[in-house]
Amino acid sequence: MSDRHAGFRELYAAHVDAVLGYALRRVARPEDAGDVVSETFLVAWRRFSDVPQGEGARLWLYGVARRTLANHRRGESRRTALGERLRHDLSSTVPDHAFAVTEQETVRAALARLADRDREILELAAWEELEPREIAEVLGISAVAVRSRLSRSRARLRQVLGNDPPPAGHLTSTYSRLIPEEAP
């Protein structure tokens, strides 16, 4: 087995659940997470020499998954023929509660009302538990900018939580990703 094959197997085993978790927390349907994982690791396979060693690999993969997800949302994702089994199994095995409104409904709704850039940085800090320097790697911006934006985003979220009851208005993308879309 070549170094590349062995190294990729190691990379995949170490991070596939992290990437799958990243995707599951952000897509409308569990099976869509399979597409994100497939595309992300296909990029990693083809550009294996670019993947950093150690913990940097996870951040690199998050960065790829982030852009894959953005393409997916714009309907621009290249659906690969890969990962059909994973896609099928995800659709049947991911428990509904993972996509249900939880006791954190108010916080989630408040989060959904933030601008995309504010919400994304808070999600990376809270869901992936990334430090500012790690978020900077994922987003491709400086740690200075991350600290500035984190501070501002948290302040905005506190303001929304402190002032408002659960909203009755527009529920934007994050909220729609957390609950199944309703028929009109």
Next chain:
Amino acid sequence: MTPIDPMIGPTITDQEVALLPLADGRVDLLEEIMATPVLDHAEPPTRRTPPGWLVAGAAAAAVAAIALGSTLGGGSPADPPEPRILQPAAPAVLDGRYLELNAAGWELTWVYADEDSLSLDWSSGEQSLTVLQIPAELYDARLRNRQGEVRPTTVLGRDAATWAYTSTDHATVTEPAGGFLYEIRAEGMPRGAYEDLIAGLVQTDEAGFYAALPEGTLTPANRDDVIRELLADVDTPDGFGLEDVGLEGFASTTYAAQGVAGAVGCAWLDVYDGGSSVEQESALAAFDGSRDWPVLRSIDRQGDYPEIFEIMADYLRRGRSAAELKPDIC
């Protein structure tokens, strides 16, 4: 992680993901990917103009330049779609899209843009108004799942839909035109006041936009002067210049101060990294003395940024590498 972060709990954790019965699917995907042809290609490394203090440096320059490139220029994953670099608004983004708010007591407090969107914030006491310019293709996504009463309105000459989250929290989305749409949010005011406020949004020219900027805002016109002022009484490495501060376009005073301080701190870490004992002592002395830098004192109330500089020398003395510390300030 701050106290507010745990409140934003994930819908499913990585630990829960690991317990999902997906073993076959995971293995199949791995094998399928590894059966695809490899399209390796050799790309020339991205070359950046060496910063002044590195040009002025000696033997360690090459090593330091590599470290700088990975930190400032290429820290993000390198896959085909380029990452969207978020940065203060560039003039090209603003060109033809200058907005002005004609409303007494309101001040423009934030200007921000990336490659395809732009954000302007105004505030008046506890009230706030945000106007985003975002790509037209996001129009459907912005309207999807909208609930509650929707009122047709006209904003900036465009048909728009307005609704309320609460009695004091309002949102408006305009029809797309020219490749973008406006998304507007305002908080802290009743419906009538909101409608009056957004009626004050108008297109303006460059001069009008500049006139509305908060005092001290870094702009393309005053960039060097602002940076020079922020560098006053700051201990910088030999050869460090205005061009070594990566600020372009527009930036609030706090953002600009952080950018300037970060550039200086980063430069000192480069000096320390592989430098002679004399150079390393100079870097340590700079960090030790950073508590007196006016640029850091000016943002002392805005967070923990100055504290990071103060403890930087301690970290280095305890053996932490400069490369390891760079992401904290660069």
